[in-house]
Amino acid sequence: MLTPVERVLILKGADLLREVGPRHLLRLAEVAMEVELAANDVIYKEDDPADALYMMVEGRVRLSSEDRVLSEVGPGEAFGTWALVDGSARGQRAEALEDGLALALHRDQFYDVAAGDLMLLQEVVRALAKRLRALVSERPEEARVEGEGIEKPEGMVDLNAPLPTTGTPSAGATLASAAVGESLPEGVVPARAEPSPIAEPVAIPEPIPEPSEPETQP
Numbered sequence: 001m002l003t004p005v006e007r008v009l010i011l012k013g014a015d016l017l018r019e020v021g022p023r024h025l026l027r028l029a030e031v032a033m034e035v036e037l038a039a040n041d042v043i044y045k046e047d048d049p050a051d052a053l054y055m056m057v058e059g060r061v062r063l064s065s066e067d068r069v070l071s072e073v074g075p076g077e078a079f080g081t082w083a084l085v086d087g088s089a090r091g092q093r094a095e096a097l098e099d100g101l102a103l104a105l106h107r108d109q110f111y112d113v114a115a116g117d118l119m120l121l122q123e124v125v126r127a128l129a130k131r132l133r134a135l136v137s138e139r140p141e142e143a144r145v146e147g148e149g150i151e152k153p154e155g156m157v158d159l160n161a162p163l164p165t166t167g168t169p170s171a172g173a174t175l176a177s178a179a180v181g182e183s184l185p186e187g188v189v190p191a192r193a194e195p196s197p198i199a200e201p202v203a204i205p206e207p208i209p210e211p212s213e214p215e216t217q218p
Contacts, residue, residue: 002057002103004029010055010103014078016127024120031109035102037061043094043102050083050090052106059100065092072097083107085128 002010007029011017017025037043037059046065054061055078063070063079070092073079079094084107114121 002034007032007103010057010076011105013076014053014055014081015131016053016081016084016124019127020120020123024117024123027113027117027120028105028110031113032103032105035104037096037100037102039096039098041096043096044080044090046090046093048090050080050086050088050107052080052104053078053083053110054080054094055103055105057101057103059102060097061100061102062095062097063092064095084110084124 004026008022008025011025011028011032012020012022017028034057035043035054043054043061056073056075058075060072060074061079062072080090084105087107114124
């Protein structure tokens with residue numbers, strides 16, 4: 001069982017979380033899950049939906065697409081990183097090469113924490129912006145996000161995605177839906193600002209004139 005401090009240090013190894021302060025990472029460390037891996041375990045397939053970021057603690061994992069090996073990741077390295085901002089299919093296969101341990105941070109849990117921590121969200125967006133700039137640089141091979149390949153995910157953040165909505169979903173769930181461009185749950189309507197009540201005009205009484213002094217007769 002990893003201690004909270006160990007979890008924070010592990011999560012800080014992910015590119016998108018590298019600039020996040022320990023106090024903010026501690027909240028993520030509390031919701032991250034330890035995943036034990038056995039040799040030849042398939043963590044996810046190409047058609048599986050992206051739903052979690054993984055940080056390797058022990059062992060090695062191979063990332064492949066069809067018959068092509070993309071990369072191998074080991075202790076201190078992350079894979080599945082795009083899952084925090086992309087809900088489409090993985091597009092790659094992750095398979096454990098040996099027994100090991102990974103720390104998984106699910107997207108919904110991340111946004112549940114981020115919904116109440118603006119600084120955390122700002123740092124992740126800043127790191128994501130750096131990666132997006134690298135994707136259009138002259139050497140795109142350097143834009144790889146911890147073994148994720150160099151292609152921009154189909155479900156990358158949509159600037160036209162609906163704003164957070166009112167309804168039963170939590171703030172984190174609606175934030176996650178907006179981030180990956182997913183449609184809102186059925187029955188949930190966009191939030192609209194309620195008009196502020198207009199107070200009734202208050203009549204201001206006219207000032208009562210002071211009584212004039214009686215004129216004195218000569």
